[in-house]
Amino acid sequence: MSAELQSKDILAKAEALRNSLSSGFRDEIVKSLYTEAEHIAKRAVKTAAEKRYDLDQKIDRLVTSPWTGLPIMLLLLTVIIWLTVSGANVVSGWIAVVLFGIGDYGRALFNQIGMPWWITGFIWDGVYLGLAWVVSVMLPPMMIFFPAFTFMEDLGYLPRVAFNLDWLFKKSGAHGKQSLTMAMGFGCNAAGVIATRVIDSPRERLIAILTNNFVPCNGRFPTLIMLATVFVAAAFPPALTSFIAAGTVVGVVLIGVFFTFLASWILSKTLLKGEASAFTLELPPYRRPNVSRILYTSIIDRTIFVLWRAMQTAAPAGAIIWIMANVSIGDSNLARATADWLNPFGLLLGLDGVILLAYIIAIPANEIVVPTMMMVYMGAGMMINGPTSNNEIFDLLVNGNGWTMLTAVNLMLFALLHNPCATTIMTIYKETKSYKWATLSVVMTLGTAFVVTFLTASFARLMGWA
Amino acid sequence: MTNTKTVLPTEHCETCPAFTQLEQMGIKVGDFDRVIALAGNPNTGKSTLFNALTGLKQHTGNWPGKTVTRAEGGFEFNKIRYKLVDLPGTYSLLSASQDEEVARDFILFGQPSCTIVVTDATSLERNLNLVMQVMEITEHVVVAVNLMDEAKRKGLEVDARSLSRDLGIPAIPITARTGDGIHTLLGAVADVIEGTIEIKPLRINGTPEFQKAVNELVPMIEQVAPGIPNARWLAIRLLDGDARVQNALTSGELADIVSRQQRVDIQFSKKMSVEGRQ
Numbered sequence: 082m083s084a085e086l087q088s089k090d091i092l093a094k095a096e097a098l099r100n101s102l103s104s105g106f107r108d109e110i111v112k113s114l115y116t117e118a119e120h121i122a123k124r125a126v127k128t129a130a131e132k133r134y135d136l137d138q139k140i141d142r143l144v145t146s147p148w149t150g151l152p153i154m155l156l157l158l159t160v161i162i163w164l165t166v167s168g169a170n171v172v173s174g175w176i177a178v179v180l181f182g183i184g185d186y187g188r189a190l191f192n193q194i195g196m197p198w199w200i201t202g203f204i205w206d207g208v209y210l211g212l213a214w215v216v217s218v219m220l221p222p223m224m225i226f227f228p229a230f231t232f233m234e235d236l237g238y239l240p241r242v243a244f245n246l247d248w249l250f251k252k253s254g255a256h257g258k259q260s261l262t263m264a265m266g267f268g269c270n271a272a273g274v275i276a277t278r279v280i281d282s283p284r285e286r287l288i289a290i291l292t293n294n295f296v297p298c299n300g301r302f303p304t305l306i307m308l309a310t311v312f313v314a315a316a317f318p319p320a321l322t323s324f325i326a327a328g329t330v331v332g333v334v335l336i337g338v339f340f341t342f343l344a345s346w347i348l349s350k351t352l353l354k355g356e357a358s359a360f361t362l363e364l365p366p367y368r369r370p371n372v373s374r375i376l377y378t379s380i381i382d383r384t385i386f387v388l389w390r391a392m393q394t395a396a397p398a399g400a401i402i403w404i405m406a407n408v409s410i411g412d413s414n415l416a417r418a419t420a421d422w423l424n425p426f427g428l429l430l431g432l433d434g435v436i437l438l439a440y441i442i443a444i445p446a447n448e449i450v451v452p453t454m455m456m457v458y459m460g461a462g463m464m465i466n467g468p469t470s471n472n473e474i475f476d477l478l479v480n481g482n483g484w485t486m487l488t489a490v491n492l493m494l495f496a497l498l499h500n501p502c503a504t505t506i507m508t509i510y511k512e513t514k515s516y517k518w519a520t521l522s523v524v525m526t527l528g529t530a531f532v533v534t535f536l537t538a539s540f541a542r543l544m545g546w547a
Numbered sequence: 548m549t550n551t552k553t554v555l556p557t558e559h560c561e562t563c564p565a566f567t568q569l570e571q572m573g574i575k576v577g578d579f580d581r582v583i584a585l586a587g588n589p590n591t592g593k594s595t596l597f598n599a600l601t602g603l604k605q606h607t608g609n610w611p612g613k614t615v616t617r618a619e620g621g622f623e624f625n626k627i628r629y630k631l632v633d634l635p636g637t638y639s640l641l642s643a644s645q646d647e648e649v650a651r652d653f654i655l656f657g658q659p660s661c662t663i664v665v666t667d668a669t670s671l672e673r674n675l676n677l678v679m680q681v682m683e684i685t686e687h688v689v690v691a692v693n694l695m696d697e698a699k700r701k702g703l704e705v706d707a708r709s710l711s712r713d714l715g716i717p718a719i720p721i722t723a724r725t726g727d728g729i730h731t732l733l734g735a736v737a738d739v740i741e742g743t744i745e746i747k748p749l750r751i752n753g754t755p756e757f758q759k760a761v762n763e764l765v766p767m768i769e770q771v772a773p774g775i776p777n778a779r780w781l782a783i784r785l786l787d788g789d790a791r792v793q794n795a796l797t798s799g800e801l802a803d804i805v806s807r808q809q810r811v812d813i814q815f816s817k818k819m820s821v822e823g824r825q
Contacts, residue, residue, distance in 0.1 A: 088796045091767045095785040098760040107787060110753045111641075114679055117751060121713040122672035127704040279646075365590045366669065366697060371724065 137366050141241070145364075150245040157238075158334065161229045163327035166306050169221035170323070170471075176220065180213035203403055211399020214452030215391045218303045223387060226302060227379035230268060235370035239264055244364065253342045254349025254356065255292075256285035263289075263341060266296040268383060270501055271508040273298075278512075284355045288345050290509055291522050294501040295340040297333070299387055300448035304496045305330050307451060311471050311478075312489035329493075337497050340529065352521075390504070391448035398442050398449050402456045416457050430531065431491035431538030435482070440495075445503045450496065458482050487541045491534045498530035570623040579621055579630040581740060584657065586650055586681055587665035588674050589636030592693045594618075596665055596723040597633040600733075624733045632659065638673070640680045648791070654684050655777065656800065660740045661687040663732070668698035668705045668720070678714065682748040683780045689735050690718040695727070715747035750779075760786055772801040 144153050184205055191201040233239065242264055247257035258280050266273030273293040280286040297305060309329035314322040349355060405416035413421070416438070424434030439454035458477060478484040500523045501509070510519040587593045597603070601620030618633040634653055635646040654662055664681050666674035671692070682688050692707050710718035717735035721728030738744040752758050764782035769775060781801070784792040795801050 087767070087771045091764065091771065091785065091796060092793055094767060095764060095782075095788075098763065099786050099788060102757060102760060102786070103754075106754065106757050110751060110757070110783075113751050113753065114676060117749070118675035118679060119672055121710065122675055124713060125706045125709040126668075126671055127706070128702060368697070 140367065141364060144238075144241050145244050150241075154242060154245055155331070157233070159327055159331050161226065161233075162306075162330050162334075163323060164229060165222050165225045165302070166310060166326045166330065167323035168225045169303075169306060170310060172221035172224075173217055177213075177217040180217055184209055184213055199407070202407065203400065207399045207403025208396045209399070210456060211395040211402070211449070211452055212392055214399075214455060215395040215449055216388070218307065218451055219300075219391055219448055220384070220388060222303050222306055223299055223384045224380070226299060227268070227383045228375055231375045231379040231383070232370050235368065235375055237365045237367045240364050249342055250345065253345040254353075255288045255345040256280045256282060259285070259289040259292075259345070262293060263296050263338070266293045266298060268299055269387065270294050270296075270298045270505040274505060274508045274512055282355075284349075284353050287513065287518065288348050288353055290512060291348060291518065291525060292341045292344045294505060294522065294526050295344060295498065296337045297497055298447070299383075300391065300446060300502065301450075301496050302330070303448070304451050305333055305493055307474070308489045308493050308496075309333075311475050312484075312486060315471070315475060333493050333497055336494070340498065344525065344529070387448070391446050394443075394446040395449045395452060398445075398453055399456065401442060402453060406457070420457060429538065430495070430534040431487045431541065432495060432534065433482070433484075433488065436488075436492060436495075440499065443502075444500075447496070447502045487538060487546065491537055494537065495530050495534050498526060498533055500527040500530075579628045581627060581660040582630045582632065582657065583736060584654055584659035584662040585631060585633045585665060586654065586662055586677065587634075587636055587691075587693075588638055588667060588677055591636065591665045591667040591674065592723045593633055593636060593665045596663075596691065596693065596721070596729075597631060599723055599726055599729060600631055625737060627737070632657070637677065639677060640684070651684075652791070654681060655780075656795070658776075659685075659687075661689060661736050663689050663691050663736065665691045665693050665723075668692045668694045669701055669703060671705065671710075675714075679749065679751065682714070682716065683750070683783070684777050686716075686746060686748050686776070687739050688716050688748065689732065689739055690714065690716060691723075691728075691732050692718055692720045693723050695720045696722045696725070713749065715749050717744065717746075757786075768796075768801075771796070775801060 143149055187209065188201060188205040191205065239261060243257055243260040246260040250257050250259050259277075261279065262273050262276040264273075265276040270293050273296075274290050277286050277289040277293070280289055306326065309326040310322065313329045314325040317325045402416060405419065406414050408415040410418050420434035420438045422434065423437040427433040427435075427437045435454055435457045438457060439450050442453050443450045455474075455477070458481065478488075500506075506519055506523060509522050510516065513519065585593045585597055597618065597620060600622045602622070603618075603620045620631050620633075622629055622631060632653060634650040637647045637650045640647055640651040640654070653659070662681055662685055664674075664678045666678065678688070678690055690710065692705055692710065695705065698705050705720065707718045707720045717739065719728055719732040719735050721732055723729070735744075739746060753761075761779060761782045764785060765778045768778040768781050768785075772778075775781070781792055781796070785796070
């Protein structure tokens, strides 16, 4: 008891002493601290006599200039995505051949030793096929995109991006550091949401959290890349394919960035009213990236981590699809029947029932949307082997299941705008400690996805394009 | 390809007797003898040093504000097990952003045996502000002058001895990326903790009237929390009207720290409890 009494005494005494001091005493202390630091630093540091050639500054003048900054940024993004598209395409084919080959072999082996059909089907056409799809669709783009992204990060380019985009975020009523968290979102939206801790103002931090999902994460890039390659680029001469595909993906990314600004602006004018706060962002020196560490970080921390997570959801998803495809309801099966039931709504959005079913099954991880979709299509068409080339995928979707260019475009838009994956929703809940904001993040994104795809579908139909 | 996959040890280290002294323990930090805090301005290489010491692969990136929570890891040096806590990068400990609070609370209430302030050799002046603020809180500070390679590239010559002399605490030049100077740094940390070298941390005294006010408060704080090591800093913060410190005082958090610290002292270094706390 006496201790508490005394601590109150101390507070009172401090209060009294504070009032007795001249008002500027805090500034005095801070000032003398800075002066002392300046003296000490001056004594300890000697600058070499010759005028140093400051390369950093020259580069910065170029990459952060109002005229060249944004074009250079776009160019770098395009180059990275082009590398990813053209490289992934080749490797994806190889991996598909090997993995689907193993599937055929395993299935044959099980048949040979007289396993019941449902065990063979469950394991090889369900669980294994789901895994094989995820690995062949996701691994190659990740192995190229992640190191490239980590390289830019290690080099020190990300803060320059923040610098270039600052005025846009400010206009949207958001914090300039949101561009950093947005950039992290390209890797993983959950990581992007955690990274918003660098934003001090709670209002601006919430905006950054709620809008992070509008940039496609690495789980969604493979979907975009596949659709861009198989559909959009297919209409052009083969020599141009990879450029057109990369250009398309960059276009989709820009649409996502546009929606980030739009949603930030709307939020800052409605639910989260307020002015953008000022901040100082240090442009760190460019540093020579450490190649082995980049490979380690991007392969182990990012690629394997994301792939492992995708595989953990792909295996049960594969099992669910197989079961759904093998539970018969009259002439049809459960998967088909569910897809048919969802179909009218899907068509309204320029998609179809199977795509919506795939999205529902893929809520735990967006990475498995395309594999899930493919498996439902194939299960329905009694096609056992996975398609191993772009032509076969094109054939399956267009000739087998009535896809059009509208389907592909709207699926890309839907993949870009729809709700965050379960991990991200959980992260948003953990970071905001609020069901309200977590729910809003889902409603807002899903609502945007529905509205946008509905509008594009209606417009395309009105114009007679689809 | 460079040979710095794990940053440490490099080939030279393996032939050096000191090599056997450092053992990276990763996240096995359940059992440790001493706690070291890593503080510093954003983007000075705290995480790189953290990874070099613990062998962990905490994600490093060339942008300020990357470490948003504190990371923990362990290492063994000269048969003593250390727990290393990587704090978020901050420019000061005065204002109350989330990062600065995490860093300050840990240095003050976590009572690390020693705090390493990682500084950027290419912009020492700005970095020293934080060093001096940390020195206000605790005497057990070692400055790691990092990015010496970059300073050299930019034509800067940094005299760590002059820094040491002026600050009154060890200042060790290092290059965390390659592991240069890390053993010297750990040696200095051990020396500071064991009290085998003399430290005289530089203090900013302010105006005489301010000095008088501080001197009036210090004995009162020491009475409430006997043996508290940073009564002077607490007095300054109270004069400044710092809500967090006021709270810690009334809630008894300060008294808790003292009793915890005394247990630690008895356990590890009798010398310290005799000399350092009176």
